[in-house]
Amino acid sequence: MSHEHRIGRREALVRLSSAGLAVAGVATGALGFADRRTASAAVSALRDWRVATPGEGARAVAARGANPADNVRRALTALGGVERFVKRGEVVLVKPNVGWDRLPEQAANTDPRVVAEIVRQARAAGARRVVVADISCNDPGRCFDRSGILAAAGQAGAEVLDGRHVKMVSANLSGAAAGLQVFAPLLEADRVINVPIAKHHGLSRVTLGMKNWFGVLDRGRNRLHQDIDRCLAELGAMFRPTLTVVDATRVLLGNGPQGGSLSDVKDVGAVAVSVDPVLCDAWGAVQLGVDPSSLGFIRNAERAGLGRSDLALVREIGKA
């Protein structure tokens, strides 16, 4: 062929480099995606939110009186003051029970005055953020609104997040809850204060602090009822709060945990603050007229070394 077209140096360079770039691009993409870990591999570790406590002194303090905010303040002061538990600049999660579309007088949710006082105390100790969050059983908007917690905690200076506003993330849960997700505020918190209300429950007989951890879970938590006493102790072993505050301002004696009837509600007018989640639940059971030693989850938790159920360890400071 006399008209053979010969390419120049310049064109050869362009062709070779574009071919090289194409190969490199495909290879990079293939290597990047090859045997890629799926999203489920990203599991966050739960922290231990407890603060080191000196061996001496009370492990729980219970205060009584008509004013729930006073009770919180007095019990917390007697336990060593909020500064012992919350340091300046920390992020504090307050986890009340806001499970139900019920009014405060129906005693299905934690009393808003108790929640608000804890928020104020944490703010006073210099907390950078105080988050109040729960995954409700009923429509979250209605629960947070009608329980009075949205308004009360908001005014006290907390970010109030209902189930529509929290992200669920994977965490290293074990036992029966393995594979379930927890809400993100739990992983972002430096300190966690668990604030259950003392109520009757149809399966575990009473619902208190350990049962309150159901509220950080969402899908799949309804399966945990199938071996409730084991699961509650497992939750107690995984979630180690800075403080547990049991609200016994009003307690629910029947048709729990949702209640509804005012005839099931009893005014007790007490609040207990504790560094020992088992002790706090034992105290709460007594407020409901239930012998703690008859409760399977408390026995399991004590056996697992999560705390003590000896009520002599609770310091009752009575009325102001």
Next chain:
Amino acid sequence: MTPVRLVRVVWQATFLGLFLWLLVRLAEGDPRAFPYAVFQQSSPLSSAGVAFAARTLPPALAVGGGVVLVLTVVFGRFFCGWVCPLGTLQQLASVVLSPRSRRESIEVNRWRPWYALKSWILAFMLAAALLGSLQTGLLDPLSLAARGLAAGVWPLLPGGRPVPGGWLAASLLVAVLVASRFVPRLFCRALCPLGALLALFARNALFRLARRDGACTDCRACRFACQGADEPLGAHRPGECHVCLNCVGGCPEGALAFRFLGSISAPERRPDLGRRWLVGGILSGLGAAPLLRAGGGREVASPAMLRPPGALRELEFLERCIKCSLCEQACPTGALQPALAQAGVEGFWTPVLVPRRGGCEFACTRCGEVCPTGAIASLTATRKTGYDGGPPVRIGTAFVDRGRCLPWAMATPCIVCEEMCPTDPKAIWFERVNEAARDGRMLVLQRPRLDPARCVGCGLCENRCPVGAEAAIRVTSVGESRDPLNRMLLGG
């Protein structure tokens, strides 16, 4: 931009913004009592449809539709050009998407005989409504826009919930908007039954376009941005005019004005509906209504289909529901879904309650509060729950499936349904039994039993039942308050 045009654009944007804002407030669950249904209640088409079908006109529809009709008699189809959110969206789409030249615009805005299609659709729908089949909402622009946004767009936004059939509602909305790329406001001009109804009243509107004699140079600039294709030049059609007033500002000679009792120099043409086609529309409407019911099921509620709390009896419900999606958008749990096939052909896109998607919150009355036509009665929380002393409003009755239930069939403790039951006393109670497990261990089990006299059918139990796929406790419509024939218990 002329001052008149600026005022109109701001006005349209305000109403579109209001329409969107109300939908967003509704989805957000805003507890304030905004007039969420005010747009849907201002559709004379819905007023006429409900009045024809149900033989009664709810006060809100009488006021809303009446005000719009009176204003239409005075000002013409101002609603189409100044208020309707779907009209505004189409106008926006035609501007944004259109590649037309000035000459092509003048050509595309000519009136076409087939724009009479909307009148035949109107005739069909009103004739069907006379026989009790209310289908106006399928093409009513206010329902169509709300449906498309609530079911098709909202699910894609943060915080949105998936809606079955949402793709269909969205496709219709998108098709209407994309059609505007080819012919501006094609839906308004050719398909909208509300526009056709308003045209009947706008034909002799008191305010109308008037042309100064001798000033026109026949330049046809008036047609350049004409929204209604109503031919401001020559044979003007006041019934087609959207009162956008683009022609008034667009006339280089200042020959056009919008004026009280203005006179048009050319003789007014009667709407050329084509009598045969009109009669055909009416006859097919009268024929379609019984045809759609050939499968039956209108008088007898389907046991598997739950209606929202406060819904009227099935027949009356279908005669009032305009398929606007507001109740579904308002439902905080997502329990209310559009019926795709559950409610028959006539009941397409009417709301049904699907417990597996969400339960009916005990004291929530949002769906009835927002229903524009009263197809779902507005209840108070005390009335719905029965805390006022009367019987609670029941949606149906739950049934325990002992073959699937964990404590009943599998010797496994579970109390979720009882825990969720909101009534006082609870409709679900426990039978405590000692049962030997397979290995001989003795178990104490609490087996859920249901007291049908207490159950309101809220479906919270079914929603939370841990038994996958088909729950072990399921709600059917039997026992619903709205239908005294759909009962199970004596005196219940």
